[in-house]
Amino acid sequence: MTSRSKKVMATRFEQLSAGDAIEGPEFAVTRESIRLFCDASLDYNPLHLDDDYMKGNFGKTNFGGIIMHGMNNFGLISRMITDWAYPAGAIHRRLETRWIKPVRPGDTIQPKGIIRSKHTTARSRWVLLDVMVRNQTGDKVATGEAMVEFPAA
Amino acid sequence: MEQAESFETDFWKHANLRKLWDDIIPGQPRQTIPYTLTRDAIELYCASVGEDHPMYFDEDYARTTVHGGLIAPPSIHILLMFACTPADDWMRSPGTVNAGQSWSYNVPARPGDVITLQARALDKFIKRERLFVVHDNVFFNQHGEVICSGRGWTIRPQ
Numbered sequence: 001m002t003s004r005s006k007k008v009m010a011t012r013f014e015q016l017s018a019g020d021a022i023e024g025p026e027f028a029v030t031r032e033s034i035r036l037f038c039d040a041s042l043d044y045n046p047l048h049l050d051d052d053y054m055k056g057n058f059g060k061t062n063f064g065g066i067i068m069h070g071m072n073n074f075g076l077i078s079r080m081i082t083d084w085a086y087p088a089g090a091i092h093r094r095l096e097t098r099w100i101k102p103v104r105p106g107d108t109i110q111p112k113g114i115i116r117s118k119h120t121t122a123r124s125r126w127v128l129l130d131v132m133v134r135n136q137t138g139d140k141v142a143t144g145e146a147m148v149e150f151p152a153a
Numbered sequence: 154m155e156q157a158e159s160f161e162t163d164f165w166k167h168a169n170l171r172k173l174w175d176d177i178i179p180g181q182p183r184q185t186i187p188y189t190l191t192r193d194a195i196e197l198y199c200a201s202v203g204e205d206h207p208m209y210f211d212e213d214y215a216r217t218t219v220h221g222g223l224i225a226p227p228s229i230h231i232l233l234m235f236a237c238t239p240a241d242d243w244m245r246s247p248g249t250v251n252a253g254q255s256w257s258y259n260v261p262a263r264p265g266d267v268i269t270l271q272a273r274a275l276d277k278f279i280k281r282e283r284l285f286v287v288h289d290n291v292f293f294n295q296h297g298e299v300i301c302s303g304r305g306w307t308i309r310p311q
Contacts, residue, residue, distance in 0.1 A: 027203060040201035042235035044162040046247045053247070061250075070251045071231045075202035078228035083206060089219065092227050096255035144253075 011088030013125050013150040016115055022129075024080030024111040029068050031105045037072050045069075068103040073133045073142040077111045081129075081146055084113075090127075090150045097131070097144035108136045113146065125150040161240045170241040174284040174309040177243060177274045183288075185270040188236040192264040195225045198232050224261035230301050233262070233292055237270035244288065248310030252285070256303035260294070267295040275304065284309040 027033075038044050046053040047067055054063050074097050081092045103109055113129040120126075126149055133142040161167070199209050204226050207214040215223045238244050262268060275289035286307050292300040 025203065033201070036197075037201045038162075040198040041231045042160050042162075043231075044164050045245070045249060046164060047250070071228075071254070072202065074254065075198075075204075075226075075228045075231060078226060079202055079204050082226060086206065086208065092258060094255070094257045095227075096253070098253035099251070 011084060011090065013088075013090075013118070013127070016118060016127060018115050018117055020115045022080060022084045022113045024076055024083070026108055026110045027072075027076055029072075029103055029105055029107045029109060031066070034066060034068050034072075034105065037069050041069065041071065043069055043071070063102055065104060068105075068107075070097075070099040070142070073097060073099065073103070073109070073111070076109070076133060077113070077131050077142070077144065077146070080111045080113060081131075081148060085148050088150065090148050092146070093126075093149045094147035095131070095144060096146075097142050099142050101135070101139055101141045103135065103141050107141075109133050109141060116145070123152075125152055160236075164245050164247045167241040167245070168247060171246045172243040173311050174277065174286065177277055177286055179274050179276050179287075181273060183242060183244075183272040183274070184239055185237045185272055186239055187267055187269050188233060190225060190229070190233070190262055190264060190266045190268055192223070194232060194236075195223075195229065195264055198229055199226065202226075202228070220261060222263065224263050227256075227258045227261070227301065229262050230256060230290075230292060230303060233268055233270065234290065237268065237272075237292075243286075243309075244307075246310055250308040250310075252306040252308055254303055254305040256301050258301045259299040262292070262294065262300050266300075268300065269293050284311070 034048050051065050054065050085092050111133045113131045116128045116130050118127050129146045131144050131146050132140050135141050212223055270292055272290040274286050276287040278285050288305045291302040
């Protein structure tokens with residue numbers, strides 16, 4: 001389902017600069033991966049299980065078939081951040097995401113993060129990242145921002 | 154204590170008991186259920202998103218790290234949210250669409266933790282002809298420490 005993450009960016013606070021990027025591994029979305037996420041998250045909303053239900057309209061929206069949990073995107077972004085932060089002794093402190101497009105079985109998605117800025121506060125050091133998930137055609141399916149703490153040595 | 158083994162997976166079953174958008178009172182606490190986080194539950198969650206860091210699986214390795222033992226990945230609140238939510242709660246209404254969430258992390262959750270949730274609807278509004286409810290959540294471990302806190306924007310089916 002996934003390959004190991006690539007290390008594409010230095011992890012010392014001093015060496016990081018705006019525009020530096022990290023990537024997580026590609027994730028192949030299947031009916032089975034969505035079902036596994038139901039079992040793992042205990043979220044059995046029929047949005048993710050029931051094709052007949054998904055033929056109907058949701059207020060203004062028709063999805064046409066089951067969709068991946070939005071929080072699966074969140075989990076992939078979170079994994080990318082921690083896999084990058086752990087070796088530096090850095091701590092994943094915050095993640096905010098919005099869903100842009102539904103993700104369906106057959107899609108392949110990949111998370112990416114780009115450093116927006118660095119900040120030093122009274123007691124610690126912080127890196128802010130813009131994060132996103134794209135599908136196989138390059139469309140953004142999720143966007144957001146993250147905050148990683150690099151405790152002063 | 155209700156646990157994953159007895160978790161009701163048919164979200165239609167209690168649909169008639171659940172609050173509609175009209176009934177939800179911003180500020181009113183939600184009833185929640187304490188949940189004991191297990192290694193099995195962490196490993197299943199990790200498998201579902203491809204988490205493979207030894208911090209979550211390898212006790213000998215985890216003991217050598219700053220955490221001093223196994224932890225769960227930060228995004229384990231995705232599981233905790235439903236594990237701590239009773240079957241008749243509006244968070245489980247079929248067709249609830251999650252529009253986005255934000256989470257802040259304090260201490261990691263660990264296998265064996267007995268986790269409690271303090272939660273409420275914080276706000277409700279109508280935008281672009283859709284019915285929104287904002288939910289507000291804080292997870293605590295058995296020592297009273299905050300694990301994480303977060304907010305979510307949901308679009309209600311009715």
